[in-house]
Structure formats: structure tokens, C-alpha cells
Amino acid sequence: MDIERLQIEGGFLDGLDLKFSSGLNVIIGARGTGKTSVIELIRYALAARSHTTEAKNRSFDHARAILDGGEVTVLLNDLVDDITVSRTADDDKPRSTASFVAPIVLSQTEVETLGLSDAGRLSLIDGFINGRSIMSATEATVISSLKSIYKEILSMEAEIGSLSEEVTKVPNLIAQLHDFERQLRDLQGNSDEVAKKQSESSLLTEELAAASAREDIVARFGKHALEWRTTLDNLLLEDFGPDAWTGAEENDPVADLRGTYDLAISKIAEASEIFQKIENVSTLRQEEIASKNFEVERKARILRLELDKVSEGTGALSRHISLIRGQIAQINTRQSLLDERHRRLDSLRKRRDEAVAELEDIRLNRYTLRCGVTEKINNALAPYIKLEVEQSSQLGEYSKALTDALKGSGIKYNDLALKISENVSPRELVAVVDNAGFEELADLVDIPKERAARVIAQLREFGLADILTCDVQDDVSMYLLDGVDYKEVAALSAGQRCTVILSIVLQHSERVLIIDQPEDHLDNAFVANTIIKTLTSRKGHGQIILSTHNANIPVLGEADLVIELTSDGRNGFVQVNRPLNHPDAVNAITNVMEGGSNAFATRAKFYEDNSL
Known part of the structure; x- marks a missing residue:
């Protein structure tokens, strides 16, 4: 051209x-x-x-x-x-x-x-490489996808952390439950009447526990629908529509797309309305469950009063047992939710690793093309001019990303960021953080284990998206034959x-x-x-x-x-x-x-x- x-x-x-x-x-x-x-x-x-x-x-x-x-x-x-x-x-x-x-x-x-x-x-x-713009666009798309996946990973890890904290309470609650049940048996003695009322109370307690678990699921479902509706409504509020065409209608270059655009917007509005209906139904179901619980709780309260008349103290113990069983039922429900969230996290990490592999392939291909260019130039200009390419050797962006991630952690990060960047690749660092491998990091970077653990905790909280996607560029060196020695370009006149x-x-x-x-x-x-x-x-x-x-x-x-x-x-x-x-x-x-x-x-x- x-x-x-x-x-x-x-x-x-x-x-x-x-x-x-x-x-x-x-x-x-x-x-x-x-x-x-x-x-x-x-x-x-x-x-x-x-x-x-x-x-x-x-x-x-x-x-x-x-x-x-x-x-x-x-x-x-x-x-x-x-x-x-x-x-x-x-x-x-x-x-x-x-x-x-x-x-x-x-x-x-x-x-x-x-x-x-x-x-x-x-x-x-790079000026000698064809298709650079396509390669750069593909790289940008993969990086955008990686950052989006990492947002999901951070959200999922936060939810898992919250659920895990609740699940750890179960052993202590079970111990309390067994202790209260033992005390209740001691108070009941061998009375058939007490045993009958306690059996009825136990059934009501189980019913309340199951209802509490259902209410928790419905509440979470409604909250998820609310988050989706809020996101869609915000998008709709920010949409002012495409630019109007002021010329003759038949000359409008996007006339055929305007209807499609309006249809897409209407579908988003419809989706928002559907999520609103889900919220409303969730709220009604929560109210229905609460109403039934109120009636069940009323019956349980009457039974506890009757038990207290027969054997003083059994009503209070029954109430404690009921509360603890409700808590355990809720947490058990969340255990299944926790298991599902772990599976989802594993899936997200798999998607992340696939995207990272794609990003590395793009950058490896670019390095290979650069090597091909330098080889041709070396053949054409030998022996007077020589070029060399070193793969992924410009660590400045990586070190900066680490510094940004460690700021505000109380860790002296400047020298540490440089040491990590020189000894651990971004992908290796992700694996270490995923596995909480503070001992491995301590060995790789030659720092105390306690400091390595603090680094991993900070990186996990901050997120690794910017670190994993930072541009660790290749480095090109250029030399000129001056007499019998090659001089690097920076040393030349x-x-x-x-x-x-x-x-x-x-x-x-x-x-x-x-x-x-x-x-x-x-x-x-x-x-x-x-x-x-x-x-x-x-x-x-x-x-x-x-x-x-x-x-x-x-x-x-x-x-x-x-x-x-x-x-x-x-x-x-x-x-x-x-x-x-x-x-x-x-x-x-x-x-x-x-x-x-x-x-x-x-x-x-x-x-x-x-x-x-």
C-alpha cells in the first residue's frame, strides 16, 4: 500500500x-x-x-x-x-x-x-510483525475476562469465609445440645406424662428448625434476585439511548440497528421486572414461613409451660434445646451451601487457569515472532549489528503491581516486591496464594515464614487480578560491533x-x-x-x-x-x-x-x- x-x-x-x-x-x-x-x-x-x-x-x-x-x-x-x-x-x-x-x-x-x-x-x-493489532486485541479481551473472573473469585472467597466461620460453631453447639438434653433427661425422670410432652416438644422443635432452614434459603434467594435487579436497573438508568440521526431517515447509517437496540433494552427491563417478582414472592414466602413459625412456636411455648408445671426447669431447657437445634439446622443448610460454593470456586479457578494459559500462549507466540524478526535482522546485518531477545525479563510492571497490592498492609514492601518478582512468576504466586503455601513462599523468596504468611493473607484479601495480568514484557538488546567488541546501544554515541x-x-x-x-x-x-x-x-x-x-x-x-x-x-x-x-x-x-x-x-x- x-x-x-x-x-x-x-x-x-x-x-x-x-x-x-x-x-x-x-x-x-x-x-x-x-x-x-x-x-x-x-x-x-x-x-x-x-x-x-x-x-x-x-x-x-x-x-x-x-x-x-x-x-x-x-x-x-x-x-x-x-x-x-x-x-x-x-x-x-x-x-x-x-x-x-x-x-x-x-x-x-x-x-x-x-x-x-x-x-x-x-x-x-514489533513493527516487523504482522497482525499485531489483532494479537493485542485478543490479549486485551483475555485480560478483561481474567479480571472479571477474579472479581467473582474474590466475592466467592468472601462468602465461603463467612459461611466457614459459622460452620465451625457446630461442634460447640452440638456439645451444648447434648449437655442440655442430659439435664432434661435428669429432670424428666421416668414420668410417662413428661416423656409424652417432651416428645411432642421435640417434634415441634424439629419443625421449627426445618422452617428456619427454609426461611434462610428463601431469604438468600430473594437477596440474589435483588442484587441482579439493582444491577440491571442501574444499567437502565445510565442508558440514554444511541445518538439521534438529524438527517433524512433513509440515510441513517444505523437505522436497521435502532429497533434491535430498543428490543435489547426492553428485554433487560423485562428481566428486571422478573427479578422484582422473584423478590416479591420470596418476601411473601418468608412471611408465610414466619406466620407458621409463630403458630408452631406458640404451641411449643404452651408445652414448655406445661412441662415446667410437671417438672420445674424442663421448659427452659426445652427452649434452649429448640434454639440450638434451630441454629444447627440453619448451619447444616449452609454447610451444603458451603460445599456448593467450594465447587463453584473450583470451577472459577479452573476458568481462571484456562484464561491464564491462553494469555501465556499469546505472549509466548509474540516472543517467538520477535525471535524470528531478530534472527532475520541478525542474518542481514551481521557481523556489524546484533540483536538479542530475552523472554519476560522486564519486571517493572510486575514489581509495581506487587507494591500496590502490599500497600497499607504494614509490611515493608519495596524490597520485598522486587524479591518476589525476581524469584516467583505471577502464575506461581497465584498457586502459592491459592494453597496458602506460606512455607513455599518463604523458601522461594528467603524470608521468615511469619512474614510470608502475612504476605499471602494480604494478597488474598487484595486480589491477584492486576498481578496475574500485568505485562511482563520481553527485553530487546541491540549491539554494534566497535573494533573487535560489541557495544550495547546505551553505551554508543x-x-x-x-x-x-x-x-x-x-x-x-x-x-x-x-x-x-x-x-x-x-x-x-x-x-x-x-x-x-x-x-x-x-x-x-x-x-x-x-x-x-x-x-x-x-x-x-x-x-x-x-x-x-x-x-x-x-x-x-x-x-x-x-x-x-x-x-x-x-x-x-x-x-x-x-x-x-x-x-x-x-x-x-x-x-x-x-x-x-
Whole structure:
């Protein structure tokens, strides 16, 4: 896909209409004539990626300032159809007639600094990988799913904790029950009348206990329906409907979807009403159970009074026994609920583990693709330039996620977060927390067991979603052969860094390359021996647009098109747009880049007179 045409309305380059060739296009001109502005406006129009946050902000501000409220339009050609892309100074994103692949754009500053940041080096390698946006979208979907599952896990663990606390009371309640029953038997003695009344009282107690368990189930059911209804009602309250169409109805681009949207909203409203009915029925059933309980309790109270008359103290003991049996019945009901919640938690953890495995597969595939890119670049640029990729070695995000999770815990977390991130992977940490493996964590991180237990308790309470989904990125290292030794890119001079970056960027053959003044910080020998060599080898393998002050690039690089920009002080405009050998192009190169024909002739005579 090539850039055929650039048109600008408004601002410094108002009226500019620039056509490009499918090969090497070289933009020349004095300083302040708009060379960088043309490149940044193409980047802005096509939403081409900036390789650092600083570069992104600077590029965005530059483009909007140059447009001054106007609009930039780019015409693309993919050999089948023309694609028109437009963007005004106020647009959040481009408007296009079809989807397109954005070019690779590098500013002068990006060429100089790209190799110094972890993100910049990764961005440079990722530019060679096709389907990155699909991969990133899939990754984002999996991460969103993981975070949603973790919310359910946290809620389920909290409910299990509450239920478990109640279940632990059962042994003590049973002991109390047995003690009261023994006391009751001692008071009853061998009286048949007492035994009969006690049997009746026991039946009523069992009936009350069963009713109490039913009431608990109904109450929980109604509460669940209330939570659903509240969620749906809040969604309905926040929905203001889709934007209205102010034009002719037949031109409404979503006319066929509006009815479907309204139907979906009505179904949500219906669901809310159904949950409301469930709440109402639950409330009525609770009232019915309470009414029956009242009658049963009245009968039990009469029996207890009668028992007290026959044998003093038996009524009070019967009442205690009734209360305890009711509590045990409720808790036993919750035991089955607890068992079900444990099964649901196991299911959620299984879903979580499957999502984690999918996320790891996506990231492993990305690492494999990066390795493939570096291998091809190494083969092309050996022995002078060498690249290496280390898997999942940028631990900053992981360490930060751990720090955030441990804040407010009373644990000294800064050094600890770093130690954990260096010794335990996010997935291993999840397994340790799930199993309450404080001894294992203590061994892995070399900390006291008591401290490891506190860490696990804090992580369990905080949740592990952000830790498990944090982006532990690969790391790309770049080296330049300097003498007999390889030097890492951070240790190189500005010129040497540019050598590495440009050599890598120019390996692209499938995407349009746009580079602003690539020769800065480079001597003419390197320009001639490296950049020119790569440009000529890429003939017929993709479009390149370069701005430059170096005459070697258009001349020795055999430019297909030379574009000279000039300015009258108020506006920049195209002075020349011709093939390299056209007299206008030759004249432009001679005057702008060589200082004029006399200066060029003087230098040529000097070289001839002093040649060896």
C-alpha cells in the first residue's frame, strides 16, 4: 500500500497538493520550509504509531499547530482500490473509506533516542510483525475476562469465609445440645406424662428448625434476585439511548440497528421486572414461613409451660434445646451451601487457569515472532549489528503491581516486591496464594515464614487480578560491533545509535517507510556506505519518503522523485516535484544542497587537483 497524494487545507501548508512516486521520494528544502511538517501531517492523518510517549505528544501537537484548524487528506493505493483518509485538527481519529495499514514513521528525535528505551526497542522489532493489532486485541479481551473472573473469585472467597466461620460453631453447639438434653433427661425422670410432652416438644422443635432452614434459603434467594435487579436497573438508568440521526431517515447509517437496540433494552427491563417478582414472592414466602413459625412456636411455648408445671426447669431447657437445634439446622443448610460454593470456586479457578494459559500462549507466540524478526535482522546485518531477545525479563510492571497490592498492609514492601518478582512468576504466586503455601513462599523468596504468611493473607484479601495480568514484557538488546567488541546501544554515541536504528528500520520491505532527516549525527562515509547501499538494494521493494539536507541521499540513492519545499515566510509550498534527472530537480539539488553550481564546481576542482 503506497501513499499517492497529500492534500492540506489550512495552516502553514494551506493549499499544498503533493503527489508521490511508489519508490524513493526525497523531500529537500531550506530550514523552516515545512519538510518535517509534511512528515508529521502524514503521521497524524494515518494515525501512524509514535515509538515513545514523548514523541507521540510532540508529533500530535506539531501536526495540529501546523493545520491551525484545517484538514489533511491522504490518498492511498493498495493496487486494487484507492483509499481516502482525512483528519481535521479536531478529529480524535482518522476518517477513511476503507481499512489500511499505517506506515512506519520516524522523526529525527526518534531515530536518535529509540534505542535508549525498553519500549522503543520493542516497538522497533514489533513493527516487523504482522497482525499485531489483532494479537493485542485478543490479549486485551483475555485480560478483561481474567479480571472479571477474579472479581467473582474474590466475592466467592468472601462468602465461603463467612459461611466457614459459622460452620465451625457446630461442634460447640452440638456439645451444648447434648449437655442440655442430659439435664432434661435428669429432670424428666421416668414420668410417662413428661416423656409424652417432651416428645411432642421435640417434634415441634424439629419443625421449627426445618422452617428456619427454609426461611434462610428463601431469604438468600430473594437477596440474589435483588442484587441482579439493582444491577440491571442501574444499567437502565445510565442508558440514554444511541445518538439521534438529524438527517433524512433513509440515510441513517444505523437505522436497521435502532429497533434491535430498543428490543435489547426492553428485554433487560423485562428481566428486571422478573427479578422484582422473584423478590416479591420470596418476601411473601418468608412471611408465610414466619406466620407458621409463630403458630408452631406458640404451641411449643404452651408445652414448655406445661412441662415446667410437671417438672420445674424442663421448659427452659426445652427452649434452649429448640434454639440450638434451630441454629444447627440453619448451619447444616449452609454447610451444603458451603460445599456448593467450594465447587463453584473450583470451577472459577479452573476458568481462571484456562484464561491464564491462553494469555501465556499469546505472549509466548509474540516472543517467538520477535525471535524470528531478530534472527532475520541478525542474518542481514551481521557481523556489524546484533540483536538479542530475552523472554519476560522486564519486571517493572510486575514489581509495581506487587507494591500496590502490599500497600497499607504494614509490611515493608519495596524490597520485598522486587524479591518476589525476581524469584516467583505471577502464575506461581497465584498457586502459592491459592494453597496458602506460606512455607513455599518463604523458601522461594528467603524470608521468615511469619512474614510470608502475612504476605499471602494480604494478597488474598487484595486480589491477584492486576498481578496475574500485568505485562511482563520481553527485553530487546541491540549491539554494534566497535573494533573487535560489541557495544550495547546505551553505551554508543548518538551517531552510532542512529547507525543501529536506521540499519534495522531500513530492513522493512512490506510497509511504507517515512523518515525525517536520517543523516543527522552520521558522517558522509556512513551515509554513502550504509544508507545509500540499503536504499539502492530496496529498489522495487516498497515506498520510502525521506526528508534530508544531504545531497548523497537523492543522488547516490537514485531517488525516483525529488520534492523541493520553499516558503514565502507565511506559507510553505511545493517548488519542485520532479524525477531525479529532470533539470528542475537537478537545479534544486544543486542550489539547496550543494550551495549552487559555482560552489559545487569549486569543490569538484579542489578534489580533482588534490587527488592522489
